[in-house]
Amino acid sequence: MHNKGAQAYLQTHVQSRTPVELVVMLYDGAIRFLGQARDAMASGDLVVKRHALSRGLAIVQELQHMLNMEAGGEVAQRLDGLYTYVLGRCYEANVQRDTKGLEEAIRLLTPLRDAWASVAATPTTPGA
Template identity: 35%
Template sequence: MMHKAINHYQQVGAASASFASPHRLIEMLLDGGIDRLAQARGAVQRGDRPTKLKLIGKAFDIIGGLRGGLDLEKGGEVARNLDELYDYMQRRLVSANARDDVEVIDEVTLLLGEIRDAWKAIPQEARDNPAAVAAKES
């Protein structure tokens, strides 16, 4: 699954992804999605349809990479909730693309930003050894 996420990120121009920790890779994907959406917003405002299509497509793929990296069995309710949220964001991007709707792009950007902020708030101990932290909590 992680290789799939690396491939998605490399497709949007981050060759350093192959050297990143799994935690950092997710952070990079979230940042990349937010960046592409900001660029797509600008393209919509400029009326640059080809660029908008390309950038919304890249954001869609990044969210797909995040979604594909979820372990729905081990991740339990959190993973299922993220899966549903990522699905919602992808559907909203289809709508934003069809209607040139910057408000929808802003909504998805906000959601990705909230996930990114929560991801960055994970303590270093949990980043370094998630299995040990999970064992302590059970």
């Protein structure tokens, strides 16, 4: 019963967000899961690492797939390249069993998350 209530809360929480707030939530998730993967890798917990890395990679891939290359122009192209690089560093970290690639991915995603959070926090005026 508790799980259904939590699931309903989460669904309402997500559905009540603006598109920009949803992007912030995606960044939060990617950073959180990549951090968990890094910590699990460092402690040798391969099960947690695999699960967390899989979720973090899926979120970065979703961010990349959400890009509108036509409307986004150069910014979308640069983000696409950055996401490709971040994914590559994560795969490399996994293969080499080295946390440095995950740490770099988190360092690259964090300022983007903060920028989107700043945009989300900016009040909008109707019709703007």
